Amino acid sequence: MSGIFVTFEGIEGCGKSTQLLMLVDWLRKNGYETVATREPGGTEMGEKIRAILQSGNRGDVFCIRAEILLFEASRAQHMEEKILPALESGKIVLCDRFFDSTVVYQGAARGIDADIVKFLNVFASHGRSPDLTALIDVDVGACFKRIAASNRRRDRIEQEDAIFFEKARNCYLKLAEEKRFFTVDGTASAEIIHEKIKDEFGRRFF
Numbered sequence: 001m002s003g004i005f006v007t008f009e010g011i012e013g014c015g016k017s018t019q020l021l022m023l024v025d026w027l028r029k030n031g032y033e034t035v036a037t038r039e040p041g042g043t044e045m046g047e048k049i050r051a052i053l054q055s056g057n058r059g060d061v062f063c064i065r066a067e068i069l070l071f072e073a074s075r076a077q078h079m080e081e082k083i084l085p086a087l088e089s090g091k092i093v094l095c096d097r098f099f100d101s102t103v104v105y106q107g108a109a110r111g112i113d114a115d116i117v118k119f120l121n122v123f124a125s126h127g128r129s130p131d132l133t134a135l136i137d138v139d140v141g142a143c144f145k146r147i148a149a150s151n152r153r154r155d156r157i158e159q160e161d162a163i164f165f166e167k168a169r170n171c172y173l174k175l176a177e178e179k180r181f182f183t184v185d186g187t188a189s190a191e192i193i194h195e196k197i198k199d200e201f202g203r204r205f206f
């Protein structure tokens with residue numbers, strides 16, 4: 001039996017982690033075996049790669065080819081060790097970011113050729129795409145305010161400027177024309193967004 005693979009995407013601070021947790025909670029309460037995970041990370045190796053990717057500051061010597069390969073290395077391990085086995089055993093997998101983040105951040109925002117990004121994404125993901133991707137859309141200014149309000153250190157990528165995140169957001173909105181996506185206005189309350197995602201999930205899979 002094949003499980004269901006759902007990913008959550010959006011620029012920093014859009015509220016995707018909040019929504020993922022709310023959906024996990026709802027699914028588990030309704031008796032569905034659900035795995036919650038994230039990228040980069042999700043495995044022991046992936047979490048070490050995540051620490052490398054997020055440490056340091058914007059502008060540190062960190063070549064973009066090395067950066068994309070680290071995201072893909074984390075993904076390859078994640079697919080093989082955690083996501084594919086869970087899907088093969090019929091579970092629902094909810095993942096905070098997946099290969100659309102690479103299209104958006106390393107492709108559109110950093111400028112790596114789209115065909116190279118696509119090739120690496122297919123290779124690392126074993127050609128498995130999400131069944132549904134929830135895009136939580138919030139404008140860059142509002143996201144910056146949320147991050148500032150959270151009072152935590154901005155990681156290396158979060159230190160990028162508004163132009164970088166505008167490119168990322170525009171690319172997300174373009175990607176979201178695909179049927180796989182469900183776009184929701186992330187400026188509504190967390191409860192309203194959750195209702196919408198839950199309805200869409202039910203409509204597609206139940």
Ligand code: T5A
Nearest residue numbers: 012013014015016017018039040071101102105157189190
């Ligand atoms: N990356 C990742 C790449 O460059 N390439 C890749 O291939 C991949 C996989 C990962 C970083 O790596 C990059 C992108 C990222 O820079 P991450 O762990 O996903 O980072 O971190 P962020 O995107 O920065 O995620 P955050 O956890 O900071 O933000 P979320 O998940 O968008 O938002 P969340 O839910 O934590 O909420 C942020 C704040 O907003 C509030 C929350 O309480 C919190 O304070 N909030 C709301 N406020 C008002 N209204 C709502 N509806 C709200 N929902 C949440």
